[in-house]
Amino acid sequence: MRGPSVTPFYAGDIGVRGAARVRAGLPFVPMHYGQPSAGAPAAAIAAAHRVIDRDPLGYTELVELRERIARHYAEAHGLEVDPARILLTAGASAALVAAYATMFRPGDRVAVLRPGYPAYRNTLTALNLMPVEIHCGPEQGFHPTRAQIEALSPAPQALLVASPANPTGAMLDATQLGELLATCRTRGIRVISDEIYHGISFGQRAVSALEIDPRAVVINSFSKLYRMPGWRLGWMVVPQDWAARIHAVLINMFLTPSTLAQHAALAAMDEREDLERWVRIYAQNRTRLIEGLAALGIRKIVPPDGAFYLYADIGHVTRDSMQFCLRAVDECGVGLAPGIDFDPVDGQRFVRFSFAVTPEEVVDALGRLAAWLPGYADHGAGASA
Ligand SMILES: Cc1ncc(COP(=O)(O)O)c(C=O)c1O
Structure with a gap:
């Protein structure tokens, strides 16, 4: 091949492992992809049903x-x-x-x-x-x-x-x-x-x-x-x-x-109320996640103004964000995106949480991290404060 080569989305590897967990009946909280876990508004799905029955x-x-x-x-x-x-x-x-x-x-x-x-x-x-x-x-x-x-x-x-x-x-x-x-x-x-x-x-x-x-x-x-x-x-x-x-x-x-x-x-x-209801849910998730992560010692976060992401500096825990995310799936059942997806230079000390999930999933993820994080030891280059 003569064309330029590009890096994949590393979060994709997290998704593959997460899906394998789900197939094996193991718990998994999907906060790695930037996608809402709730599907389209009901009216959109109903419209699709109507169209598929009558439109070529x-x-x-x-x-x-x-x-x-x-x-x-x-x-x-x-x-x-x-x-x-x-x-x-x-x-x-x-x-x-x-x-x-x-x-x-x-x-x-x-x-x-x-x-x-x-x-x-x-x-x-x-x-x-x-x-x-x-x-x-x-x-x-x-x-x-x-x-x-x-x-x-x-x-x-x-x-x-x-x-x-x-x-x-x-x-x-x-x-x-x-x-x-x-x-x-x-x-x-x-x-x-x-x-x-x-x-x-x-x-x-x-x-x-x-x-x-x-x-x-x-x-x-x-x-x-x-x-x-x-x-x-x-x-x-x-x-x-x-x-x-x-x-x-x-x-x-x-x-x-x-x-x-x-x-x-x-x-x-036209589903304004439904769309806004989910934005309110994301707002609650955002607050809960910021507070919950602070309680776990993850405090280097610039509170997001919008979207449904939290980009956290976890440099005190790891300098290998991919290894951290792979182990977060396998050992803790939480899907996160490694910072190296977004920043090839400084991304090793960041992870991205997507909070476009349900409030219950946020609570579940925080509980899992609380049980797992204190025992986390970086097998790679080591971390520093
Ligand atoms: C900032 C940004 N732009 C563009 C896209 C591509 O989105 P899509 O092709 O699904 O509309 C994404 C997907 O996550 C995104 O985060």
Whole structure:
């Protein structure tokens, strides 16, 4: 093979071991993947049942869904977005590929934050683009600073930003995002805003990059707030004059996203009460987890503003996050994502907890960790405070 090679998602190994435990009838609390353990809203599932009985399920791009998403921007962000600018994709993942494939030439540099979602950099690498990592550690609240963007030399073609972010849950408020986008504009850096965790926040409202820069490329998905990760549906909002070209790439690479998912998603978007009920559950889980981990001596946590993740510094316990996570599955029955997925440099001392699970699962996980953690001895490089 002559193409570039990329790292896998290490959390996938945790998932495989967790699934083996479940098959063997052993307990397992799945906090490793970034996916809600509750399925899609009931109305979405009912809509899918109705459609499958009457529709031949051909290739589809549902105009009604693009219009409904446009209405969402009016209601949630006070923005008028022409549905022609909204492209339906097979998840935010396909949106990311389409954005990269259309906006850049091989060799172009694109800035991403570290820690960050692994596919940002790995997909860049796979497409012969060059990720430029900006280190945004806990000491700066996992936020990029203006000085860091100004210091990028040469200026990258684009900056990929997410608020709330994975794996930290860090959010940029309107002022911070405005400052970041203004700095990018001054330097001629395009912005791709991954807004996949919008709707899941614990205080402030998430600001869309479109509120500040109408030419930002926004990607989003039904995988998180709408609890439909396996349905594989997302969208992107692109500048009007780019829409036809990006759509051409999407059609060639993926044809259309799942027809069944589009009908279900249309129904899911009206389930506000159900969606918000789960966000309230995540908020409770967040508090319980922060308190419970503190009681276990895990206190180096920047409380997440949004998404459903807690990125904890466990450097006093291990300097080998993968070994820690593998043993957490096998010895304790708790699935966690190793920091090396998100940060190839400092990730050995971090783990990510996903709290998009039930409150009972959070309590169960804390109980298991309380019984296991005090006896944990790092077999690797050793830990230090
Ligand atoms: C920040 C972020 N962006 C994009 C994705 C891809 O999501 P999907 O393709 O399911 O929409 C994920 C998945 O976890 C994510 O965390």
